[in-house]
Amino acid sequence: MFFAYPVKDRLKGKVCVITGAASGIGRACAIRYAAEGARVVAADISVKGGEATVAAIKASGGEAIFQHTDVCEPAQLDALLTRAIDAYGYVNVWHNNAFKSVFKTIIDQTLEEFDETMRVSLRAYWYGAKIAVTHMLSHNGGVILNTASVQSYFGEPGFSAYQCAKGAILSLTRSLGVDHAPGVRAVALAPGFIHTPAHDGIPPETIERVKQSIPASRGAAPEEVAALAAFLASDEADYITATGVIIDGGYLAM
Numbered sequence: 001m002f003f004a005y006p007v008k009d010r011l012k013g014k015v016c017v018i019t020g021a022a023s024g025i026g027r028a029c030a031i032r033y034a035a036e037g038a039r040v041v042a043a044d045i046s047v048k049g050g051e052a053t054v055a056a057i058k059a060s061g062g063e064a065i066f067q068h069t070d071v072c073e074p075a076q077l078d079a080l081l082t083r084a085i086d087a088y089g090y091v092n093v094w095h096n097n098a099f100k101s102v103f104k105t106i107i108d109q110t111l112e113e114f115d116e117t118m119r120v121s122l123r124a125y126w127y128g129a130k131i132a133v134t135h136m137l138s139h140n141g142g143v144i145l146n147t148a149s150v151q152s153y154f155g156e157p158g159f160s161a162y163q164c165a166k167g168a169i170l171s172l173t174r175s176l177g178v179d180h181a182p183g184v185r186a187v188a189l190a191p192g193f194i195h196t197p198a199h200d201g202i203p204p205e206t207i208e209r210v211k212q213s214i215p216a217s218r219g220a221a222p223e224e225v226a227a228l229a230a231f232l233a234s235d236e237a238d239y240i241t242a243t244g245v246i247i248d249g250g251y252l253a254m
């Protein structure tokens with residue numbers, strides 16, 4: 001059981017945009033950001049899930065809006081930034097988190113699946129960072145968070161296109177952090193095995209194999225990733241940039 005201890009007002013005055021906010025890690029981060037005092041712009045291709053995230057935030061007394069966004073469309077990411085600025089004046093945390101992929105080896109993976117993985121899980125991160133950094137540099141700076149993965153660091157069988165995207169996200173993060181310090185920080189969150197609907201497409205034998213190799217002997221709740229994300233988004237993490245932070249129950253150490 002995971003206990004959440006949101007730090008009151010740690011993100012007060014922050015405006016946080018997060019993609020993939022309708023489910024899993026994105027929803028948990030949106031809720032946590034709001035619980036720590038941020039105003040949140042939750043973006044997702046799923047209207048139902050995105051609105052449910054915003055409803056959960058409002059029910060707890062937080063402030064949030066939903067913007068329907070297909071992150072594959074740059075114009076919709078432009079509209080997301082504009083909506084956030086129109087609603088709240090500025091953006092100082094932009095969290096690229098949306099994800100879609102089919103997990104296969106390169107033999108079985110189609111070019112179409114590869115292209116879609118790259119559009120959602122890499123190209124959109126790059127374009128989101130591009131417009132957010134440009135905005136932040138003229139508005140007192142900010143933070144780009146990119147949800148990466150333990151697969152940014154090592155190989156796991158059966159994740160060809162996904163692993164390409166996650167490796168590149170860590171490189172993108174380093175590049176952003178190096179190019180735009182000190183005004184903008186960039187940090188990749190690298191989760192291990194987190195219980196979300198993303199696992200629906202993974203064969204049960206793969207899930208079992210992964211679970212057995214985690215020293216913590218369990219997968220994590222999305223809220224555990226959100227607790228880390230809130231710290232990384234905050235000014236307390238001001239010296240953390242151009243790097244990844246791993247949250248994996250010790251998986252990578254095995």
Ligand SMILES: NC(=O)c1ccc[n+]([C@@H]2O[C@H](COP(=O)([O-])OP(=O)(O)OC[C@H]3O[C@@H](n4cnc5c(N)ncnc54)[C@H](O)[C@@H]3O)[C@@H](O)[C@H]2O)c1
Binds near residue numbers: 024
């Ligand atoms: N769950 C894990 O074990 C795990 C491990 C490592 C990394 N991650 C990463 O965490 C992030 C969140 O994954 P999750 O596990 O919460 O998955 P999830 O499937 O629960 O959530 C993904 C969200 O992305 C949204 N999305 C998909 N395509 C979109 C599009 N074109 N435009 C906008 N939104 C879109 C979905 O609607 C969904 O709400 C991903 O980047 C994933 O790679 C997850």
